[in-house]
Amino acid sequence: MQTNIPNSLFCFVFTLFFSLVLYPQEVETSSIPVRAEKDSIAPAMNADEISRQLQQQDTTKTDTVRKPQFLTDIVTYTATDYMRLSPKENKMYLYNEAKIVYGDMTIEAGLIIIDNSKNEVYAYGIEDSTGVYVQTPVFTQAQRTVEPDSIRFNFDTERALVHNSRTQQAEFNVKGMVTKRENDSVYFMKNVRFTTSEDVDNPEYFFYARRIKFVPDKKIVSGLVNMYIADVPTPLGLPFGYFPLTEEETSGFIIPSFGDSQYGYNLQNGGYYFAISDYADLLAVGSYYTNGTYNMELTSNYAKRYRFRGNFSVRYEKRFNSQRGFPDFSESSSYNIRWSHSQDAKANPSSRFSASVNLGSSEYYQESINQSNTGNFLNNTLSSSVSYSKTFEGEPQVNLSLAARHSQNTRTQSINMSLPTLQLSMSRIYPFAPSVGAKKGLFENINLQYSLRAENQIETTDSLFFKPEMFRDAKLGAQHSIPLSTNFKLFKFLSVSTGTSYEETWVSRTFEQSYDPVLNEVIRDTVNGFDSYRTYNFNASMGTTVYGLKSFGKDKKIQAVRHVMRPSVSYSINPGFDRFYDTYERPDRANPDQIELVDYSRFDGTLYGAPGRNFSSSIGLSLSNTFEAKVTSKDSTATEPKKVTLLNNFSMSTSYNLAGDSLRLSPISLRGSIPIVQNKLDINFGGNLDIYALNNNNRRIDKLNIENGGSLFRLTNGSVNFGYSFSSKDFEGGEEEETDELENETFRNGGRPDDLFGKGMGPDGELFEEDEFEGKEEENENSWYNYKIPWDIRMAYSLNYSNSARQDEISAHSLMFTGNVELAPKWKVGVSSGYDLVNQGFTFTQLRFQRDLNSWMMSFNWVPFSNRKSWNFLIRIKANVLSDIKYEKRRERDRQL
Template sequence: MQTNIPNSLFCLVFTLFFSLVLYPQEVETSSIPVQAEKDSIAPIIDSQEISQQLQQQDSVKTDTVKKPQFLTDIVNYTAKDYMRLSPQENKMYLYNEARIVYGDMTIEAGLIIIDNSKNEVYAYGIQDSTDTYSQTPIFTQAQRKVEPDSIRFNFDTQRALVYNSRTQEAEFNVKGMVTKRENDSVYFMKNVRFTTSEDVDDPDYYFYARKIKFVPDKKIVAGLVNMYIADVPTPLGLPFGYFPLTDEETSGFIIPSFGDSQYGYNLQNGGYYFAISDYVDLLTLGSYFTNGSYTFEFSSNYAKRYRYRGNARVRYEKLFNSQRGFPDFSERSSYNIQWSHSQDAKANPTSRFSASVNLGSSEYYAESINQSNTGNYLNNTLSSSVSYSKTFAGEPQINLSLAARHSQNTRTGIVNLSLPTLQLSMSRIYPFAPNGGAKKGIIQNINFQYTLRGENQMNTVDSLFFKPEMFRDARLGAQHSIPLATNFKLFKFLSVSTGTSYEETWVSKTFERSYDPVLNQEVIDTISGFDSYRTYNFNASIGTTVYGLKNFGKDKKIQAIRHVMRPSVSYNINPAFDQFYDTYERDDLSTANQIELVDYSRFDGTLYGAPGRNFSSSIGFSLSNTFEAKVRDKDSTATEPKKITLLNNFSLSTSYNLAGDSLKLSPISLRGSIPIVKNKLDINFGGSLDPYALDNNNRRIDRLNIENGGSLFRLTSGTVNFGYSFSNKDFEGGDEEETDELENETFRNGGRPDDLFGKGMGPDGELFEEDPFEGKEDENESSWYNYKIPWDVRLAYSMNYTNRTRQSEISAHSIMFNGNVELAPKWQVGISSGYDLVNNGVTPTQLRFQRDLDSWLMSFSWVPFGNRRSWNFLIRIKSSVLSDIKYDKRRAPDRRL
């Protein structure tokens, strides 16, 4: 009789294949280990002897009809203790670390038995010397693995039983008590649990389903599903469950969260997710409050590899304070539009399109109920830019760009728009340059270029945004510029450059002014039509670099100090263009019966303004200084001294107007930076020194301050600021992790990327980048805590001094900080705060607490005082698949401003 060993092995492999696509979502009750059968006689024979016994067992002549062969690859099998064929039992035994390999599939178990009389295959674990059930079956194909306690398969009925199977599907770890294979496409499971916890045998939580039906690659249909937390059943459950099995994104409903606020009870951030394609999606969210307030939001992400990526969001809010009919009832609407688009650098080397849009109502960040505004509500400016650029290669090279820009002051509500801005530039042309070699002398360095800038600019307020009134007062103009310049060396040490510039300005309308004696006011008439004017100027500059070195000796700690000076003198001539100015007569208000002549230009109020009327001939002076030192390195093995910067780019600049009739000398502007910690901390400072005195009305007069009994200069303004970030890695020699600022939600909304005003929160109050424990492993797992405590601190200091009119006051003086520290391996706390030294008050403060609960994440944020006083508590499952399973409680800030 011919043996069925090949068919048996095939059936075993085929049966286990269904576990690779399984997406079970149920729970374990108790293990049912199947005891391994022990053979008292276990002779060890090799595969050649097994083949001989198989040939002797077949006493019937081979059938001439060829039967179909199921195996398409070589089957290799091994066992550590023995491989035995029992002719009496008609069974084959593989014992202790048994292993069968067929193609890319592998079966490993303590004991594998093939029963030819019953046409069944078994895979078990075995009991070791301590009576522990070990070496449970492991089925592996490619990178997928299933780990049951035992397997039983009948290849006549094509049915199988798998006990306590363990597998992973997507983010779920699944363990089923019994799995029954009905046919090739339907499987039934009993007492199944699924969880995102790493330990499927002792999870933090799990979902338990008593019966499920599984269709590979299609779906799982479950009966009653309950949620267990720490093996304690909860009332959370569903009468049935349907789980599609697909690797692709799928559309589905977003479960809203329930809460209460100043607008009443509410359902927030519920909606629907549309998985449109592999390249784009759409998320729709909405909230409703019992006092009638509502919000809705549309957001979309799109990407195409090696081409572009971006996201867009539109949010609208209609909020009601109090109830209709009450005296304090009010309503307001706000909206916000955001769009970010970036093009891959390799997509097109000659053209590029980018967008960064953030526009909407001026009060949006201050009064919106969107939690992500925590770090943005102090924003004073919203800005946007959408641009396209194209480069035309050749000689000369042409660069073309089109851009639409937007700037909005949220305090005043003033909106400035440029729709669009056209810029065209041509690279420099050297008409007298030699065909080869470097350019030398004044003639060969002569160059010119051409630049065109055209704009359609609109100034309006946010209440008239995109209304007809906004386009009515638009200003259209273009400006052509042709600079001509050259440079050369003088006496080998002096660099001289000189040139001239010609500009032509075009406008679409001008303004004629006259005086109405009846109304006693100026009348402005708009003259539509093309008009233009032309201007030109001359400039020259000469500069050099001077080095000074002072050596103190190699045995000194400070071995040498080097001073680098870069003085520069410039001369500029700007002619007067009186031909573009006119006059009109009006009554002199200061003198009765007198006529006053008022000068004006029809180009006043146009896009680029009127040309200069006053002739100016000025000399400018600037001096840049850098101080460096060579110091002995603390490292005794270093062969060279270490270079450090003492004072970086300390510059002074001023100018003298030769054609002026008074106040010819401009204030001296100075700025610089003092390096404190290399590449980490620089103290930046700046100021303005005025040489002229003030009169009794605090106005500048044409008299030097020293002649008026004062000092040589008056310090009229000054500023000092610095920012510093450091962490435990700076003291451990580790590298600071770089963050992509464009991925920071607060920064993308126009706020600071360093969280000094607080960390932004998501729709349900979760902190952005709220899983600080992801990817971290304890360096010393045997101890109760890692002695190296991770922490980071960011500091920002700023001071502004004002003394233009003898007020001598510090107008702004504050220090802010943001810090995070991991108190324990799974505990992190953070704070963002500061102090305003001028107003003697604490700046916006936020306290943060986060706790990693393995499968869960808990966070608490608190703004303890101020008009943004609020708190938010959230605990949810970390896995994004089950992110809707959460509990949150909050107290929203009072937004009735």
């Protein structure tokens, strides 16, 4: 139902006139169940003064053409204390928690006045008993809220005049002295301050403009604008300003940062951002230095909910050291390609595609000019993997995978690639199993499988990467494998398994060898064409589990100790395939007058190598031990004792070659771990013991070490290592957050997910995740400062001992650590370092200082020594829309080192 406010109100007043003729000047409505006495809280100003001020403010002239005054929706209004009609003034007064709703528009205030003659609404705050101005107006329309000191709104034109309005748009908080609402999408404001600070009345900084045009959810267009910091005007200003407000991603230019370095003055990381769609974007940035050095980078992020997500980056750098014509002038280039792709597990249960690519120049992380990712330049290996897998349901089930892999050593600049690798496998088939019920015995447990692995492997160097020479020596081959096995119980306690395996290997070329007496060297000829060989072997194993338990009584602290042993013995036979070997003649090196026959296989140097020539028959022995204890729980309410592991998986293994003529017993391998703190600290240890002695040339001889004047066993090598991390959350019952590879910059580039080797830095020098302060400023019931200080520590210890050739030395011994602590709710410091006990020196050390300045953030990163000695200071606005407003000062490392 549509109505007209003046007509409705006047009809209501005339009805009251007939019933209350004795009170023609001012009437109190009887339909409102509120007493007519004056409220104890007085209005901010009386009605006459309000009416007089409104008449002074009204400068609108009557239009010669009167438009129809029809409202498009019902107007409802409420108030807590009273609603008073004044027929003399033709106004209605709503006092204390007054509210008017008109369509999608809502006005709330302490005092609201409806002027029926002008069809306007006025809203004010009121003073409480202490004289504080409270219940200031709140204007809401279409999910946009404005909180001014006063409002004047016209129902006909839907225009409004607002004083000291406060509103939030995107990341901006806007406050204007006078606001004129033209319509629901355009506002004109005078004497405006806008900031990303949460407190718009007392911001840390703000931009001041005399006049602006404000389009909600779209833009702010201003005239002369100045920047104020702590209410102090700065010389930073613009003749005009344009500030986008959309919360959606939009395309736009990225302002570069200015600086100077050993390459000269520069403009860094300027470019353009492309908001391609809701699912993908593209960032194109570059840097230029006055000596000619430049770099370019393309970065794209993409995601589709419940399907996949990932990112892609390509970066190229061209560096010029010194100046052309100088004797120390040199130039170099490097590139880096990164791609991470993750498929949602629910997208397609039968197939999966994933990618983790990090390849490029070996010196990229060491020489990159405005990248400082410490976790990556300490890593000597770059690796990549792109794979697709598909499962074909049925009986039997078939799994297919296709992958491309890459491994690169940045020190030796060697690259190994597999383009591609095809794997096909079939699930186990039990041809003699019963159709129903469990499989029993030797015959019913007979099973076989089939698997295929085919790949094209490339070995090259950094200088030949993606050049024709790279593919010239590629190795192509395939290997078929059919294992046949069965298992059964023997004497109810022994588990026995036995089987055989057949393998057939295909290659695309072989190598013939011959001796050239003229050149006095071995000639290796490549024979292109299909060739193959077949191998097979037999194996059997038997094992059991032995339990030992010692009880001390339930009244003891240690109630019982249990020892679990898992001994096993295995036997394998590998026939000799000497039919795949040939010989060639050459002069004997010790006696040139004699001729020696040299054995070789044409499959030497192929993808899977040559088959074994020597017959082997060996017995393998292994013993695994676990020690556990039941201890009385410290929790008095617990009804069961606590289970504690004392020694976890302490294993000993060796093998004895029955077909060998000497040195038949292999070194005894020892492995195990000692749990110190449950699920937090395990000390892992390992070593090898050899019973054979060494000769004067430190070579193993077929003589026991104890017979040579030594001990029964000779420790050839050993290792001890552990990693331990703990934080204040461990004492508060908190849980550590899992590392997301796609979100962690260092992890995505192949480094560690933690900051043990230092926290990564962005192109502008900011520390990754630097604005995530866990500590919050809180107060307890006594209004004292919250004394809890968040902190975290991570340590890694490693020791390696070598004595295989009587060197008797500790080859590696280091302790690395990293820690972060919030000294105050907005102060965070961190350090990553370590000490090499062998070389007597500190490892790479990084000191970090971070300060949360509410609307701003500040960070200082310092590498105090080493050839990467440098520091970087940065302070900038945290909001992304103004992240280009910053100050940065850095001292780069000396690249000539």
